Amino acid sequence: MRALFPRLGVAVLIGLVAFAVFGPLINLVIWAFAEQWFFPNRLPSQWGFMFWERVFRPRAGAWEALGNSVGIALATVVFSMALAIPAGYALARLVLPFRHLIMLVFLLPQAFPSLPIFVNIAAMFYGLGLNGTYFGVILVHSLPGLVYAVWIATAAFAATDIAMEEAARNLGASPLRTFRDITLPQAAPGLMAASIFVFLDSIDEFTGTFFVGTPDITTLPILMFNAAMGGNYQIAAITALILLIPSVGFMLIIERFLKSDVLARIGR
Amino acid sequence: MQSTSLTLDNVTVRMGQNTILDSISLSVPQGSFTCLLGPSGCGKTTLLRAIAGFAPLESGDMAIDAVSIAALPPEKRQTAMVFQSYALWPHMSVAENLAYPLKLRGIDRASRARKVARILDLLDLAEFGARSVASLSGGQRQRIALGRALVIDPPILLLDEPLSNLDAAIRRNLRSELRQLQRQLGITTIMVTHDQEEALSMADTIVLMRSGKIAQVAAPEALYAAPVDIDAARFMGVENFITTDSGEMGVASDAACFGFRSMSASICLHPLAGHLNRKAVVIDSAYAGDSYQVLVKSDGELFSARSSTPQLAGAQVILCVPADALIPFGADKNCLIPTDYRTPGRTLS
Ligand SMILES: Nc1ncnc2c1ncn2[C@@H]1O[C@H](COP(=O)(O)OP(=O)(O)OP(=O)(O)O)[C@@H](O)[C@H]1O
Ligand SMILES: [Mg+2]
Numbered sequence: 001m002r003a004l005f006p007r008l009g010v011a012v013l014i015g016l017v018a019f020a021v022f023g024p025l026i027n028l029v030i031w032a033f034a035e036q037w038f039f040p041n042r043l044p045s046q047w048g049f050m051f052w053e054r055v056f057r058p059r060a061g062a063w064e065a066l067g068n069s070v071g072i073a074l075a076t077v078v079f080s081m082a083l084a085i086p087a088g089y090a091l092a093r094l095v096l097p098f099r100h101l102i103m104l105v106f107l108l109p110q111a112f113p114s115l116p117i118f119v120n121i122a123a124m125f126y127g128l129g130l131n132g133t134y135f136g137v138i139l140v141h142s143l144p145g146l147v148y149a150v151w152i153a154t155a156a157f158a159a160t161d162i163a164m165e166e167a168a169r170n171l172g173a174s175p176l177r178t179f180r181d182i183t184l185p186q187a188a189p190g191l192m193a194a195s196i197f198v199f200l201d202s203i204d205e206f207t208g209t210f211f212v213g214t215p216d217i218t219t220l221p222i223l224m225f226n227a228a229m230g231g232n233y234q235i236a237a238i239t240a241l242i243l244l245i246p247s248v249g250f251m252l253i254i255e256r257f258l259k260s261d262v263l264a265r266i267g268r
Numbered sequence: 269m270q271s272t273s274l275t276l277d278n279v280t281v282r283m284g285q286n287t288i289l290d291s292i293s294l295s296v297p298q299g300s301f302t303c304l305l306g307p308s309g310c311g312k313t314t315l316l317r318a319i320a321g322f323a324p325l326e327s328g329d330m331a332i333d334a335v336s337i338a339a340l341p342p343e344k345r346q347t348a349m350v351f352q353s354y355a356l357w358p359h360m361s362v363a364e365n366l367a368y369p370l371k372l373r374g375i376d377r378a379s380r381a382r383k384v385a386r387i388l389d390l391l392d393l394a395e396f397g398a399r400s401v402a403s404l405s406g407g408q409r410q411r412i413a414l415g416r417a418l419v420i421d422p423p424i425l426l427l428d429e430p431l432s433n434l435d436a437a438i439r440r441n442l443r444s445e446l447r448q449l450q451r452q453l454g455i456t457t458i459m460v461t462h463d464q465e466e467a468l469s470m471a472d473t474i475v476l477m478r479s480g481k482i483a484q485v486a487a488p489e490a491l492y493a494a495p496v497d498i499d500a501a502r503f504m505g506v507e508n509f510i511t512t513d514s515g516e517m518g519v520a521s522d523a524a525c526f527g528f529r530s531m532s533a534s535i536c537l538h539p540l541a542g543h544l545n546r547k548a549v550v551i552d553s554a555y556a557g558d559s560y561q562v563l564v565k566s567d568g569e570l571f572s573a574r575s576s577t578p579q580l581a582g583a584q585v586i587l588c589v590p591a592d593a594l595i596p597f598g599a600d601k602n603c604l605i606p607t608d609y610r611t612p613g614r615t616l617s
Contacts, residue, residue, distance in 0.1 A: 161355065163351050163353050163355035164355045164357055166322055166342070166349075166351070166355065167351055167355035167357075167416075168357075169321075169322075169342040170320055170342050170343070170347070170349045171343075171369035171417070172343045172369055172372040173343055174343055185359045186358075
């Protein structure tokens with residue numbers, strides 16, 4: 001009897017949190033299947049898959065946008081990690097006098113309001129002919145992506161034991177071989193986490209794509225924005241649900257690979 | 269099995285402003301077991317790391333079989349080190365840990381498996397090949413770390429306090445196992461320890477270090493009987509120092525003071541012949557297992573001694589030290605026992 005009240009409390013709490021998290025999602029799902037929904041009504045007056053057909057019609061561009069989104073996200077991951085792995089290793093290992101300053105500088109783009117930054121980047125990219133190119137969009141997506149990637153990679157490398165590297169060197173491994181065989185496998189969960197963060201961030205990215213990519217490159221968030229601006233909530237909702245697919249897929253990978261002890265060291 | 273000598277010639281290592289190793293010269297004969305002994309922070313680990321190539325030399329040279337290795341990177345030195353933390357690779361199984369150094373040497377899979385099996389046998393861990401490193405006990409890890417170093421038949425084996433993480437019983441066991449293995453393989457070994465008992469029981473030669481310098485190089489018996497100066501004596505467990513006229517116990521000597529260990533001093537009721545005898549008052553007496561540790565005061569100085577019976581505080585007694593347990597020191601604090609007595613490798617029996 002005494003145990004019931006705390007249990008009830010926990011249940012209510014979980015319910016509230018679930019509502020806060022899933023409430024908007026439920027609204028989204030309803031919109032995705034509503035064919036007619038006018039203002040005072042609590043629920044749509046007509047349900048159906050009509051808008052799904054519309055979205056997935058070849059000429060609607062949803063498939064192309066999905067391909068763009070995933071392709072750009074993967075390229076952003078490769079690009080960011082290619083920079084973040086050496087940078088993170090250097091930050092974690094070499095005794096850099098301004099290590100903390102450098103880490104802080106990496107955070108700066110996040111501290112600024114993103115809009116003016118992207119407007120400036122768009123102007124710059126225009127001069128360089130990068131506007132409307134995949135490479136330009138990937139660069140823009142890598143900007144916030146690199147922040148995550150460098151921070152998490154630094155934490156992951158800092159968590160690996162230098163003595164293990166020294167043991168490998170001592171027993172005959174060259175520095176590069178040591179990095180490949182000893183350091184990288186140790187840091188792998190952290191680097192995996194960094195990749196996932198970069199991927200999710202890129203899949204979601206809107207502002208930068210809007211200024212640098214449109215109208216030549218349409219990603220799912222852009223498609224959704226256009227639909228919502230046109231008052232077409234059904235299409236916006238369906239696009240959002242499609243956006244969930246790669247995100248949820250990567251969340252599952254997080255679950256498999258992410259160790260909490262790696263997360264705990266982030267930012268050290 | 270190849271085995272080699274190691275020569276250090278005025279090795280100096282500096283880190284930032286500090287001189288960590290100051291002109292270390294040492295010659296380690298082929299097949300010998302040398303212990304680096306000294307208080308915490310005296311530079312033992314740094315010396316070992318310098319030999320392995322992890323601490324760059326400021327000046328000086330080191331050579332294996334008269335070939336200089338000072339400019340070689342760690343992977344070219346062929347010195348196998350067992351780290352204090354063991355530094356086993358947790359993403360590899362026990363067998364993979366042992367096989368990795370062989371893989372680096374381009375040895376084919378079949379010979380690798382054979383050698384790993386032989387090492388596992390040698391270490392008495394034959395069933396553990398497939399186990400993950402994380403699932404091993406401290407003693408088992410220590411043996412795997414040792415095996416990983418031995419698997420490449422290294423000319424020189426470096427051990428950094430390999431036994432310090434283990435509890436006393438396993439430690440005693442592994443001490444003799446390690447020594448036997450070293451003799452069996454005839455491998456030139458340098459071991460760091462700050463446990464003097466460990467050094468005394470294992471080493472052919474002990475190198476006593478003090479704040480980056482070598483204080484004394486001696487066989488265990490010689491180091492124990494004739495520490496080079498008062499500080500070395502203190503480190504070797506000589507707790508008591510007594511200033512005395514040399515005539516007092518019938519030994520002619522120009523010693524300014526004598527040192528002795530409490531376990532060789534006893535508490536008596538009457539002066540004994542052939543002993544240094546001092547009137548003293550008992551301050552304190554504590555049970556120490558096989559006997560009582562007694563603290564006495566004589567001429568305002570404190571001494572400790574052993575007694576088979578408990579002593580009452582305030583009792584008037586005689587502190588008796590046999591003449592041959594006294595270590596004479598000159599006014600310059602240096603030991604007066606002749607230096608040739610202290611040369612390494614010489615047995616006193
Ligand atoms: N990376 C470093 N930078 C500056 N000083 C260092 C560094 N590593 C060690 N030292 C200093 O060098 C001295 C010797 O260190 P070392 O680790 O060799 O001592 P040790 O004899 O092995 O001691 P212990 O018995 O405690 O292991 C110490 O005073 C230490 O503070
Ligand atoms: Mg040490």
